[in-house]
Amino acid sequence: MRIDINRIEKEEDIKLLKELKWNGFVFYQYDDEFSKDRYEEVKAIAESYKLKVYSGVKIKTESSKQLRDKVKKFRNKCHIILIEGGVLKINRAAVELHDVDILSTPELGRKDSGIDHVLARLASNHRVAIELNFKTLLNKDGYERARTLLFFRNNLKLAKKFDVPVVISTDAENKYQIKNPYDLRAFLNTLVEPLYAKKIMETAYKICDFRDYLMRDNVVRYGVEIIKEEKE
């Protein structure tokens, strides 16, 4: 299963996702614009093309306290919670929370990769995935792009050492930014060995499936599930 993370809304763009062999995507919205109705519209369109859609919210803030409050607020309203990184204290606060699913762009606006061995270990313990955002890479030129690649490589080294889940996303907003999953896989093959690249491609679906399972009514927590008995 190949799951992308993007902001695709239009029908023709969703159709293109299907044609490029994606199995589904996480439709995320920023925390200040989150709307369940908007997600339902996208879901209705995508289901007609047999694509799985998961709702996501990307939280953008510079205060650790606000971050925790917003995570608590949105946890039960959507499948996936992403945190936009870049500030070191936000990166750290994100990887310390069990309720956070993905730390997005930890290197945003920084001159280092945003993740060190301490944060990698925390992310591993709390199973917070690190996102490799393909759009941020493509939007850079020259040395900036090379440096971003270096950040990706450093983060992948730490992720592999500490067994941190990693996801890769196109972060597409229109059809011109949509990428073929095989292109992403090929890109990953240039950074890491093929088996690890395959694992990275599958991580997004595993996270989505896990969160979708937890949202069922009969699931108390992962590992405890109510099976209702039929009354005679």
Added chain:
Amino acid sequence: MITPHNILRHELIGLKVEIVEAKNKAMIGIKGKVVDETRNTLVIEKEDGREVVIPKDIAVFLFQLKGCKVKVDGRLLIGRPEERLKKKIKILYPY
């Protein structure tokens, strides 16, 4: 009263149980009543009276409660009954 929400901290002795998943496939399908418990095992009395010792961390148990059944991953049950009361429940992840 034992409920699906507090079963992890509740006494398990006396409950009817069935093993629905296990790493050792020979254990799947064992039914009976929990008669004893240690930190890492459950002792189940089968319907024919024989007792079997089941490791907790390799099996998934289906407990019969009043009005419903609860499927519990054995890894969450690790710990002595009195210790489970005060332990923080571990969060499991499939990835």
